[in-house]
Amino acid sequence: MAVVKKNAKGGRGTYADLASLMAYVDETLHVKVRFTTVYLHDMLHQATQIQVGDQWSDPICPIPVETGDGKGLSVMQQLGSALTYARRYSLCGALGIATTDDDGQTSGYRKRSLESMTDEQQQRIDQILETMRIPPRQESAFISGILQRNVTYGTLTELQARQFIEAYDNRNRKKEVQE
Structure with a gap:
């Protein structure tokens, strides 16, 4: 599985930002991708498409676009954040990309007793x-x-x-x- 190091800090921890993921996909995996909007069950989703030759794949790994409680953000900021979040996770899911310390390791639900590789x-x-x-x-x-x-x-x-x-x-x- 491809692994990208988390490089940004948000309100709920660290994450790999979309720019880093896109750079990794382009420069390391040499894959061309784009994002598309799909509606499933009357809900907006972001999905990834992969270029294969001259054609683009069907949308892969749709992730729902959901805004949170806002906490001081405008409606457009909330939407922008939700779109970026959905794109990051769609891209990771579509290409099998992991980040160095996934949420399961830091959420408290399943703490790891051993140190991660250096x-x-x-x-x-x-x-x-x-x-x-x-x-x-x-x-x-x-x-x-x-x-x-x-x-x-x-x-x-x-x-x-x-x-x-x-x-x-x-x-x-x-x-x-x-x-």
Whole structure:
């Protein structure tokens, strides 16, 4: 799964802003996307479309556009915020993108007892994935294969990341010795 670091702070925590997600999709995944408005059950939704050749896909991953209580925002500010929120989540859902610390880790509902992988570990793992030419959304399968147990790339713990890097490096050392 592709992972984008959260870089903005809002009233309810941190999030990856739409500009960062779009830059990642364009520069790293090399995918062209656009957003479209769809109406489902008499409600406004934002959905993602992906360019495939000269054609655009049908709308994918529609997210309802809902405004909150406003808390000092004008109606247009509330709408703009709701549209951006729906676009971020539609894009992430359509392309299988996760952010570094999803809401489930920080909501209090399911606290993680183990530390997440460090930025250095994530950079090293990203380097390995690039070297091995692992396609987007196949990262978890590749890492699971090396560790010989199911893990999810976007939620690797510091221990799992360390074990993966060590196992990968050991595997490469063994290959060099055999050659």
